[in-house]
Amino acid sequence: MVTDAVDQLHLRAWQAAARVPDPEVPCVTVEDLGILRWVRMEGGVAVAGVTPTYSGCPAVLAIELAIEAALREAGFEARIERVLSPPWTTDWISAEGREKLRAYGIAPPEGPAGKAALFDVPQVTCPRCGSKNTTRISEFGSTACKAQYQCRDCAEPFDYFKCI
Numbered sequence: 001m002v003t004d005a006v007d008q009l010h011l012r013a014w015q016a017a018a019r020v021p022d023p024e025v026p027c028v029t030v031e032d033l034g035i036l037r038w039v040r041m042e043g044g045v046a047v048a049g050v051t052p053t054y055s056g057c058p059a060v061l062a063i064e065l066a067i068e069a070a071l072r073e074a075g076f077e078a079r080i081e082r083v084l085s086p087p088w089t090t091d092w093i094s095a096e097g098r099e100k101l102r103a104y105g106i107a108p109p110e111g112p113a114g115k116a117a118l119f120d121v122p123q124v125t126c127p128r129c130g131s132k133n134t135t136r137i138s139e140f141g142s143t144a145c146k147a148q149y150q151c152r153d154c155a156e157p158f159d160y161f162k163c164i
């Protein structure tokens with residue numbers, strides 16, 4: 001009975017934290033991106049483990065504050081623990097998260113993480129028409145985490161979530 005109550009509380013804390021949208025890409029949640037690693041209860045305090053995406057990405061602090069706020073709103077005392085190891089890669093983005101990105105008009109990262117390439121320009125699929133005939137317009141899209149591409153077939157400009 002006691003265990004059940006604890007599990008319930010834990011689940012409620014996880015759900016409150018998991019539905020926090022990414023501040024830069026509000027169509028996906030911190031759970032979709034895989035940056036919310038865990039939530040555990042420590043003596044009544046909900047502690048959320050968060051792995052930053054791109055190091056130096058200014059969104060990291062905003063994400064942590066948003067998760068903390070969501071936990072407080074759900075009635076928890078909250079604390080964030082930054083988890084730096086293992087480092088986040090785009091492989092952690094869930095299949096559902098990738099679908100949401102595509103539906104939002106952002107090409108999800110392609111190719112194995114870690115191979116992203118300084119020299120090599122990845123072949124990116126247009127999120128609108130599915131064509132691979134795309135070209136990079138700019139190394140930086142709406143945020144430093146994304147590059148801007150344009151489709152040669154449907155002429156749609158779009159953001160590509162850089163693979164790391």
Ligand SMILES: [Zn+2]
Pocket residue numbers: 126127128129130131151152153154155156
């Ligand atoms: Zn297209």
